[in-house]
Amino acid sequence: MQRERLLNAAAAVFAEQGYAKATAEAISREAGMSKATFYEHFTNKEDAILALFDESAEQLVRRMAQATGQVAAAPEAQIRAGGRAFLQALAEDPQRAQTLLVEIIGAGPRAVERRDAMLERFASLVEAENAAAHHKHGTPRFRSPHDAFAIVGATVELCSRQLRLGEPEDLMELEPVIERLALGLLETSR
Numbered sequence: 001m002q003r004e005r006l007l008n009a010a011a012a013v014f015a016e017q018g019y020a021k022a023t024a025e026a027i028s029r030e031a032g033m034s035k036a037t038f039y040e041h042f043t044n045k046e047d048a049i050l051a052l053f054d055e056s057a058e059q060l061v062r063r064m065a066q067a068t069g070q071v072a073a074a075p076e077a078q079i080r081a082g083g084r085a086f087l088q089a090l091a092e093d094p095q096r097a098q099t100l101l102v103e104i105i106g107a108g109p110r111a112v113e114r115r116d117a118m119l120e121r122f123a124s125l126v127e128a129e130n131a132a133a134h135h136k137h138g139t140p141r142f143r144s145p146h147d148a149f150a151i152v153g154a155t156v157e158l159c160s161r162q163l164r165l166g167e168p169e170d171l172m173e174l175e176p177v178i179e180r181l182a183l184g185l186l187e188t189s190r
Contacts, residue, residue, distance in 0.1 A: 003041045005031045007055060010048045015098040019049060019106045049099060049107045050114060056093075056100045057118045061125065063089050068129055078129050079182045083155070087171050087178075090159055094168030101160040119156065123149040130186075140186055147185045154181055 009031035013022045024045055028038045042048040067085035068078050090097035104111045126148040133139045142148055155178050162171050 007052045011095040014103045015095040019103040056096045083178045091171040098163050122152045151182045
């Protein structure tokens, strides 16, 4: 309970002040807790952002997997469902989205490694869905494993840009762009 309150407070502080200006004191104050309580859960603000990042990324993976598991196996349906779930999750919690996609970059080498691992994991999910659809239904495969990473990378960058512009309410407007990108890569594989 305390940890979750601190993580929610960290998301708010990182989104409002940016990682560089955020402090354990500001996070504690936002959570309505003492700095001592903060330090019972985290060594420093880097530990807090990494914990927030890990939790947020895991929730996002689960949400995307759930969404793609509920639709027909056609690759177009999978792409739409996964992209929509990703965008909806970000739009519903723009503070966590800001941490997950923007602030994490300035949090040091460990954070960048975590971000890179998340991108690889998302790309692996896209590639696995594509491989499964090909195996079960004979649908086209991506020509290269880089295709899946290109979709993920472009999606993350488009969303990051929207967040940096201070327009998280417009994230869902990216859905057709992401869909065209993904379906275009799939179409060139035919």
